[in-house]
Amino acid sequence: MSKDVLSDVGSYGKQIGQVADALLAVIEHLEANHGGALDEDKAITAFRELMHSVATVKDRHGRHACRPKRR
Numbered sequence: 001m002s003k004d005v006l007s008d009v010g011s012y013g014k015q016i017g018q019v020a021d022a023l024l025a026v027i028e029h030l031e032a033n034h035g036g037a038l039d040e041d042k043a044i045t046a047f048r049e050l051m052h053s054v055a056t057v058k059d060r061h062g063r064h065a066c067r068p069k070r071r
Contacts, residue, residue, distance in 0.1 A: 020047075024047075024066055024068055027047070051066065051068050055067040
């Protein structure tokens with residue numbers, strides 16, 4: 001079954017990237033509606049930095065990247 005997922009859906013990296021992009025959208029939606037209340041959460045801060053690092057590498061390779069808004 002896992003071979004089917006990898007061949008028919010996408011690599012683990014692609015799957016993780018899509019989940020990360022969706023999580024970033026949820027975080028930014030929550031912040032927009034709750035006045036940035038998540039800014040002090042260490043896990044959210046670490047996730048944003050991870051997403052910035054991934055976006056930097058993707059930019060270098062000419063790939064689309066979801067980059068978090070800077071706070």
